Amino acid sequence: MILPSPCFTMGNGDFEQPIPDDRYHGIYFAMLLAGVGFLLPYNSFITDVDYLHHKFQGTSIVFDMSLTYIVVALLAVILNNVLVERLSMHTRITVGYILALGPLIFVSVFDVWLEKFTTKEAYVINLLSVGVVAFGCTVQQSSFYGYMGMLPKRYTQGVMTGESTAGVIISLSRIFTKLLIPDEKKNTMIFFLISISMEMLCFLLHLVVRRSCFVRYYTSHDQGKGPVKCHDPRDTGTGYRVHHDVTAEEVIFVSLSTVF
Template identity: 25%
Template sequence: MGLSVKPEPGSESESSLLLGNSTTVHQKPPPDTFHLAYIIYFTLGLGFLLPWNAFITAVDYFSYLYPEASVDRIFAVAYMLVGLFCLVIIVFYAHKSDAWVRINVGLGLFVVALLVVPVMDAVYIKGRVGLYDGFTVTVGAVALSGLADALVQGGLIGAAGELPDRYMQALVAGTAGSALLSAGVLVSVLRILTKAVYTQDAIGLRKSANLYFAVGIVVMVICIVFYNVAHRLPVIKYHEDLKIQAVNEEKEEKGSLTGSMWRSAVWHIVGRVKWYGFGILLIYIVTLSIFPGYITEDVHSEILKDWYGIILIAGYNVFDLVGKSLTAIYLLENEKVAIGGCFARLLFFPLFLGCLHGPKFFRTEIPVTLLTCLLGLTNGYLTSVLMILAPKVVQLQHAETAGIVIVLFLVLGLAAGSIVAWFWVI
């Protein structure tokens, strides 16, 4: 497949390998005391997907208020298309902006987007059904979250790409979290608890939704604090200094990369990481065409009734967490095998289609649940593998751009998967 190329193993440190032709850095990297940098990157990974999870897991509330709207699918298209458009701009102008500013602005926009629903509920909606102006505003808040996601995710993946593997693993694993702290699982658990505690009328659904968004706002504020603390840690400063050294040496050799030279550099980076990007693209076309729309709208259970979708979402999130955590134990370094696994996931289409139109047993809860968990497991593991490997095939000074390009492929996959979700089951 013309796949690229990790640096050849040898006696050099990972930092000096990333520097490419730069002078070997003699200073030993400082330790990550108390694993604080790892914890911060894990928490940041948890945080930037929390707004999306809050919106899609409050589906009971939005479906009650707007019964004629296809809530999940409209949210997905709005979120992903806005994020995709913004990432294209960021890729070509990242060298003119500071990642620190982009990430802080994005985190602030997440807080604003999460405030929209509870504030609008308190001053306008008040539990009333059919006020579709409110739905328009809610979709606008989802789109604002897509913009924030482009700023934050692009910046964080790019920053983690400049660091050793374990920090990218922490960030990607954070997108699933842990069994208790994962963004998706946390909100799913809250949803299950509130569904059991609160009455399923307007008052109960309002309390549930407000709780989801309150949790999201608190976590985003924590992320703002953590991100600004990270830059003060010696281990992060050390790797930032490595990048500065690499950039300065490249300037001495080639001059400043501006205009057509920068565009040429970007296309070279795209060429280096394209197969990793295509793998990510395939992962999310498959995943988003099935989850969450198919899970919440197309399969039904006479036994579990409206708990069925909730359990399937929680199962997916748990196994996505497991997959993203497995790379801390075993990292598949053969990119051809990893990308082949992405193509193999296309088999989920006929398998899930069989859950709608296949033999009777295939349409029962057990096959659907097992396939949903496997969908989450493969999504998590293969995403983590490709995200870790991709930035390491370019020089350190270009690792941030490579990370942003990979996120662009990811969001393109999310957007395409969200659109395919409208059609493939017909």
């Protein structure tokens, strides 16, 4: 019988794999930013209300955006429940990020900066962009809560904290861009660039965190795949591992290549 792998959690008298540590609370910070990323794209559209009212004078653009978001978000929740067993969780989250980032980049470049569209065309494009954002963010958000359910409870709390601060962060961003840059076109463009940068940071952190030993440890256990292989701090690279027998109150050095 070969000695157990370093990542297996065994019972009494066998080697125990320590639970991976969230060093410097990096995983928690990533989850907090993920919560911000759920609502950041939509908040970026509706917080820019001064620019919208100036460009679409006499219209109910903000109300139409809110209505579009609500209707599409409802459809996205239903579709996500249908596809929950057909697409992997990380695939749905990744697609959600892409659908959230795409409209932000498209509107900021072609509508705000280059002004390629007429007023009527821009009105329709902004509503379509909000619809795509609503679909992407809703799929991403609903999938992420299933993802967080596999981790300790404090990480779900971190995501919820991020969601509650998303509006504050976007509002502060708009206030400062308006105060520091008088030109409305320039401050709106910079405002969208800040939002795009934050959303991309959330996406990149997700790609890094999902591969961390900490996350893989909990997700593999919850999905019934067994513990993942992580570095064991008790393995010094000498070919021996220290085994502390609590009942016998003694320390035993065991060769990793020993076969019983």
